Amino acid sequence: MKLRFVWAGAVAAAWFAAPALAAADAPAIDGRELGFIWVVPFIGILLSIAVMPLAVPRFWHRHFGKVSAVWAALVIVPFAIVHGVPTAAYEIVHLLLLDYIPFIVLLLALFTVTGGIHIKGNLHGSPSMNTALLAVGTVLAGWMGTTGASMLLIRPVIRANDSRRHKVHVFIFFIFLVSNIGGALTPLGDPPLFLGFLKGVSFFWTTTNLLGEVLACSIVLLAVFYAIDSYWYRKEGDSAPDPTPDSTISLEGGANIILLMGIVGVILASGTWTPGIHFSIWHVTLELQHVLRDVALIVVCALSLKLTPARLRSDNGFGWAPMAEVAKLFAGIFITIAPALAILRAGKDGVMAPLVALVTDASGQPNDVWYFWLTGILSSFLDNAPTYLVFFNLAGGDAGVLMGASAGTLAAISCGAVFMGANSYIGNAPNFMVKAVVEEAGIRMPSFFGYMAWSGGILVPLFILLTFLFVA
Template identity: 65%
Template sequence: MTIARFACGRLLRRALPALLAAATVAILPALPAHAAEAGIDGRDLSILWTLPFAGILLSIALMPLFLAGFWHHHYGKVAAFWSLCVILPFIAIEGAGITVHTLLETALHEYIPFIILLFALFTVAGGVRVTGNLHGSPSLNTALLLVGTVLASWMGTTGASMLMIRPLLRANDNRRHNVHVVIFFIFLVSNVGGALTPLGDPPLFLGFLKGVDFFWTTQAVFFPTLLVVVLLIAVFYGVDLYLYRKEGITRADPTPDSPIRIEGGINLILLGTVVLAVLLSGTWHPGTGVEIGGVHVETQNLARDLLLLAIAGASLVLTRKATRAGNGFTWGPIVEVAKLFAGIFVTIIPAIAILRAGTDGALAPLVSLASHPDGAPNNIMYFWLTGILSSFLDNAPTYLVFFNMAGGDAQHLMGPLSATLMAISAGAVFMGANSYIGNAPNFMVKAIAEEQGVKMPSFFGYMAWSGAILIPSFVIVTLLFFVL
């Protein structure tokens, strides 16, 4: 593995200039001879411009599985390579001025606010630690899953997963059958539970940045979420009860029962201030702003981001280091997210421009697939197409793709096309649970469980569980909310 990793790294260093040159030559003819400063006209863009976006998503999905060592050391370089496949050809034709303006606009309006929210939630949630242990009976396990599911929409699926997985593992560490507990945890806490607010899952916050009201998602996706949660909880309780009775006498408990305590409780208060900061930017509109490099940033959004950074700083100051150490808290995950999403936000720029062109753009077949003959959106296809791609690619950019394919106008999507936006939102969040790579917390939970001795299923073994349990639930959602 060491030799392979060294060879891959050496090959990348040698091949990078040639690959960039080849990508530039391939894309140059596809770049329009005119690009307005207000944005790119997607009607003039070739399908070749979607290749860097597809490349980075496939890299994120496949390299951790097949080139884990190489990916761990070079994921930043991979993201930079795909970004440069967009940036260099654009500079060559349009010059540095328009390129910098376009990148700065994307950074200030989308990427930086997105990363700041994730950073704040990651920091605050990492300061809360649950200690103690209870006996992992079916009733207790069900209660813990429900608590985690509710928390996911308010502290993010990653935060809720990291907070709840260790107490759940401790409660079940003396049981012979505990794999199913972790699998349902991934279904509910790491995915479905994050469907109700922009804080819950990254794609929904991107929708918020695009103009979707904070509580629109809560109202629109509440009943589909409730249905899926009830179905999954019912199946889990039945499976857990059967296995619990089948086990009979369990093994000696390596972590005997002890009172439950919460360390770092101040972070629960800070979590509430995160919610208020996000709500502030959605309700307070003073009509003022600042110009940064020619890009207008509204006062409410600047205030939100500064408040979130202050909250994260307060969490770091007020939380004991021992509490974070007990949670296994490190900066690695948020650094990885920041690097990878920098690449995603760059490479998605031309893809979004093409989608906004609708049937006049290079992705017209995809747009037509998700539309009825009269041009009205096919909500069933929006739900399943968004969901299938979110099962294997990152669900945040997938959400953006279909959000823009549906027109990209938040007010219109919350109004006449509300069912379409509901389909996109539910598909992106729910179906991230279909595979280990569908949502970031999935692999994190798997890794923590395996560290604690749980024999988690393989990539395809997990998909056998999700196919048997999740897909029927999503079929029911389709029938009740997009057909009837």
């Protein structure tokens, strides 16, 4: 039965794309012609991601892929009817080849490689040791991704604190730092920044331009964490016997460490090597270096699977379900976001003119404070990758200008998307993954709103301070 559906989908896709292949010039969407109704599916899928895992968790766990497909269909089918199949096909192929596939391939490579690195042994979860682990994780997040660093370190942190009675705060700050803020160091760190890299932002731009913001947030949060952890550590006194006594720390899966460095090298090469060779598929221009980048990352995945003993992935609790969920949900997100991006490209001539006016002053210059907070607020409850993309385009979408004359605006958008993803469990994918792993270990994490009490009391004042220091 499933095979029939696969073949039916393939035939439908071929029929759908055929007019685009035949057309001499498949036009892009003209955002000036689109009303706000076309943005509703995008809002709908993001609200589904935010609300349904909490409201109907069993349904969501079994049918999230179908929910994503329904929202995507609510864009594809009406758009093909109203604006023509060639234009609809072109927009989907454009998003698929230039945005979705590179995005998913990078996540897959990081997820596969980090899943083959196992930290063996145990440490004692003292305040100084916990603070050091969080600091290391924050740095690693920028180079192996917030998902990779979170999944690599969360189990060692759980083992280090398994004799502690008061330890929930450890995992809350872990989400703040490792699962979010540390990801601002490079495009590998967090999906929004990789989307910016795909749009032309240079690889080390975030490292050099956001380092001050990352350091400020990290130092403040590590200091606050050390104070809180020291208070509970002293209050606990003698803890219960440690079920996992201290032992020598060692790394297993060394081949994956080499492959991780290979991922960094591949991404760097694709951003610096420009042979000038390009070709078109369905009116979409592809550059050779970007195609070779994605092929190389797939080869890295294959090598990781071949070179990593199955035992290491088992010890890490490695499984494909999180990656499958991301792939299905983002397929829907990238399709539904297409009309919204077209409207934003229309600027003052589109239906989102009031939003354009909000982030610009009377002289037409960008208001970086509004860019920071609007990007951040939406990233707190929706997904920070498409949110970044929306405001990146709202700011003009020209990477060269945004890295130069409008560098402050790009920094505000980047910090808002990455940092404020920590404000709720649903702000960034690793947040929920960490929560799930911790609760699987028998540790009760705060509820959705309980977590937000922590983030509201600690992160929001920090972001207000950040606004005065770096944005305003």
